[in-house]
Amino acid sequence: MIVRDFHKLKNTDKSVSDARWNSVRMLLADDGMGFSFHITTLEAGSEHTFHYKNHFESVYCMSGKGSITDLATGETHEIRPGVMYALNLHDRHTLRAEEELVMACCFNPPVTGTEVHREDGSYAAADET
């Protein structure tokens, strides 16, 4: 059994930040669960375009307020606590944090922890890195 505490991990190298977001990796590929699990915090007022071509991701809003736009359809959905989106079509999307958003994220295949977002908003597949 693995037991981990977000409040401890956020002060370690399991906490990864980019310009206006932070992601604490609670579970990564080498934990052997077949998915990874992250707590991701997006700064109030920030906007992010991602395109996980090689991963499925689900994102559950625990706190905050914002929106997500599906860039294929142009449709925008409100994000608030209790709303989940799942990128089952590897959907390219723009996420906006009106207030700070705290999100519980699952990735399949699991993130290894060494990925960086590429210019196209994707993470490389494990065998491309």
Added chain:
Amino acid sequence: MIVRDFHKLKNTDKSVSDARWNSVRMLLADDGMGFSFHITTLEAGSEHTFHYKNHFESVYCMSGKGSITDLATGETHEIRPGVMYALNLHDRHTLRAEEELVMACCFNPPVTGTEVHREDGSYAAADET
């Protein structure tokens, strides 16, 4: 892109209850993500013994207070917001809710939605049902 709202799903057949817990299935096997994602609420004062012999499960505490005992080692860990446990060894365990616990749960392989807990605390593998 799939977008779902916990507050809407909890009044539908995606909300499954047993004696002293409720689980809202935000994502199931047929969503094709390769994992399932549930928001599970355990009643204050309740105790549950589970043994997912056929699944890996991670559980992140969003609110409440309780504990988990690993029945193989006898070790007990405190559960509070920010604590996650992951049953990477299919660990048989007892979960106690001192206060109502609200947990974000990921299962691999994904739950289909038709499983029931068997006497031994497990869910059947998909091909056993």
